[in-house]
Amino acid sequence: MITVAVVDDDRMLLDGIRSWLADTPQLRLVAAVATVGELLTGPDGPTSRPPADVVLLDLLLKDGSEPVANICRLRAAGSRVLVISTVAGRERVIAAVAAGADGYLTKDNDLETLVAAVEAVAAGDTAHSPELAFAWAHDTGQTRPRISPKELEVLRAYASGLTLKATARRAGISPHTAKYYLDRVKDKYQQAGRPTYTKTDLAARVREDGIGPTDPDN
The missing domain is CATH 1.10.10.10 (Winged helix-like DNA-binding domain superfamily/Winged helix DNA-binding domain)
Incomplete structure (x- = not known):
C-alpha cells in the first residue's frame, strides 16, 4: 500500500483525486490540503514521520509559496514528490526536478498514467513524462552535463x-x-x-x- 497526499488549492481537483484514488486499491489517500504548511503541520501538530510516501504537489499555489521551497520542504520531511501542474514550461520543469521532485505530470493525464507515475516514484524511480523528456532534451543549463x-x-x-x-x-x-x-x-x-x-x-x-x-x- 502506497500512501499519497495531495497539495493543491483547486477544490474540484481535490475532489476528483479523492474519487479516482478511492477505486485504486494499491494507493491510499491520507491527506488532501491546500498548502505544504498545512500538510506538514497536520491536525495534531508537527510530526517526525513523513506525511505520505508520495506527495502530489501543484506547482503554483495561491498562498504565494515558492515551488522549489515547497519541494525541498517535502523532501526534507521524508516524502517523495510528484509535481502535478497545468504548467509545462521547460524552465519550471527543470527547476522542479533539480529541487528534488521525482517526476512531473500535467493535469490532463489519465488515472492510469497517474497511478503508474506514483508507483514509479514510490519505488525510487523518476516518473517520466513527455513534458519531462522535452524539458531535458532542450535544457541549456550549465549544471546538466552533455552526455553522449x-x-x-x-x-x-x-x-x-x-x-x-x-x-x-x-x-x-x-x-x-x-x-x-x-x-x-x-x-x-x-x-x-x-x-x-x-x-x-x-x-x-x-x-x-x-x-x-x-x-x-x-
Missing part, C-alpha cells in the same frame, strides 16, 4: 545496480572501456559543480536529471 549516447547507456546500466562487468557486457564493450565512460561521466558532473565519485552518486544524478529508466531490464 554511449555514456548514457553505460551510466543507466551501472547506476541501476549492475556490476561493471555486467554493464560492459550489456553495452557490448570491455570492462576497461565501460570504466572509461563512467570516469568521463563523473568528470563531466564534477566540472558542472556536482561532485560525483561513487556508484551511489551516479544513481542520484540519474534520478535528479530524469535520465532513467535505471531498470536494467528496460
Whole structure:
C-alpha cells in the first residue's frame, strides 16, 4: 500500500483525486490540503514521520509559496514528490526536478498514467513524462552535463545496480572501456559543480536529471 497526499488549492481537483484514488486499491489517500504548511503541520501538530510516501504537489499555489521551497520542504520531511501542474514550461520543469521532485505530470493525464507515475516514484524511480523528456532534451543549463549516447547507456546500466562487468557486457564493450565512460561521466558532473565519485552518486544524478529508466531490464 502506497500512501499519497495531495497539495493543491483547486477544490474540484481535490475532489476528483479523492474519487479516482478511492477505486485504486494499491494507493491510499491520507491527506488532501491546500498548502505544504498545512500538510506538514497536520491536525495534531508537527510530526517526525513523513506525511505520505508520495506527495502530489501543484506547482503554483495561491498562498504565494515558492515551488522549489515547497519541494525541498517535502523532501526534507521524508516524502517523495510528484509535481502535478497545468504548467509545462521547460524552465519550471527543470527547476522542479533539480529541487528534488521525482517526476512531473500535467493535469490532463489519465488515472492510469497517474497511478503508474506514483508507483514509479514510490519505488525510487523518476516518473517520466513527455513534458519531462522535452524539458531535458532542450535544457541549456550549465549544471546538466552533455552526455553522449554511449555514456548514457553505460551510466543507466551501472547506476541501476549492475556490476561493471555486467554493464560492459550489456553495452557490448570491455570492462576497461565501460570504466572509461563512467570516469568521463563523473568528470563531466564534477566540472558542472556536482561532485560525483561513487556508484551511489551516479544513481542520484540519474534520478535528479530524469535520465532513467535505471531498470536494467528496460
